Amino acid sequence: MKRKIVFLDVDGTLIDYEAKCPDSAKEAVRKAREAGHKVYICTGCSKAEILQRDLPALDGMIGGNGAYVEDDGQVVMHQGLTAQQTRDIVDWCRKRGLGLYLESNAGMFCDDNMIVQGPEAMVKYTMGKGADLSQAKDSSSQFLSQMIHLPYEDMGRDDVNKISFILSAYQDHLDSATRFPDLIANTWGGKGEHALYGDLGPEGITKKHAIEVLLTHLGADAADTISFGDAKIDLSMFELCAYNVAMGNGGPEIKAAADLVTADVNDDGLYKAFESLGLFEPAESGAARL
Incomplete structure (x- = not known):
């Protein structure tokens, strides 16, 4: 071969x-x-x-x-995203009350809302893939323990590959695509309009x-x-x-x-x-x- x-x-x-x-x-x-x-x-x-x-x-x-x-x-x-693009996305998510984390090669950096909303969202994600409640809670805890909390004023980083945010509704994803037409908007963590997360990354x-x-x-x-x-x-x-x-x-x-x-x-x-x-x-x- x-x-x-x-x-x-x-x-x-x-x-x-x-x-x-x-x-x-x-x-x-x-x-x-x-x-x-x-x-x-x-x-x-x-x-x-x-x-x-x-x-x-x-x-x-x-x-x-x-x-x-x-x-x-x-x-x-x-x-990756520019520091200004990162700041704009952070501000947009903050105004909508959507927990987010910055995905960087240096680490995963989350905001205050992610700390509050993340456990429930990750349990839903893992159970949706077939885990039972106990397994889902363990998986959620492990995933969130890998994140580094950053205060709002420190989130305008210039080393971010993409940003994931928790969807309160599928409309958040649709609105993100409209608000950031120069970026690529995706969803993950669920099927169709039941997706749990949106993400935004560089065009192309x-x-x-x-x-x-x-x-x-x-x-x-x-x-x-x-x-x-x-x-x-x-x-x-x-x-x-x-x-x-x-x-x-x-x-x-x-x-x-x-x-x-x-x-x-x-x-x-x-x-x-x-x-x-x-x-x-x-x-x-x-x-x-x-």
Whole structure:
């Protein structure tokens, strides 16, 4: 098999919704890399959040939904929000009473409202992904413990990849897109109008664009790429990559767009897909299965 370049979403794909990486997923990544294939994560998380996760060794990462690209420790691209854009978003959320956190490679920085609203929102998020109440509370506590509280006057940072904020209603997301037409507005943490969070990031930043930047850096061809995802935000990866896999726990949009639907993240879904696609075979040898 010709060497493949694999892109993995993180939450719901490489790790479960309690931020645990199954041993089988770690083994799949290890065996694929030992066979000569390259494996990168492609996630909405920023580097500071990723460094707190128990992940296998990787060839690099795409973070912030495409704002940050790293290959073997080298920063290939980093395009974040300006300090003024960050301040404007903070002020807008503050006026609406929406808890927020700044996603930076230096850390996740939250405001007063996030401290109050965050526990309930994260419990809803985790329970919506199948956890029971006890598991959801533990996951919420762990996630929020990673955040650094900043007073309002210190939130105009110039190192922010994107900003996530708690939705009081889906209209908050729609209004954010209208208020900040020069930015990209997304939602996460739920389905359709039941999304729990909105986020705002730099214009032109998508997972697809970041993969294009990385492939140019590597001198590689999109024909040799495989992507794995579980949510609507991963569809931009699917637009570019040659072969696309949806997790069994994924939503209907991602499954409909996939070439293969594998098992759930906690049912060895990643390992089963890697094996069926021949990613444990040495690169440049064996019959291609794609």
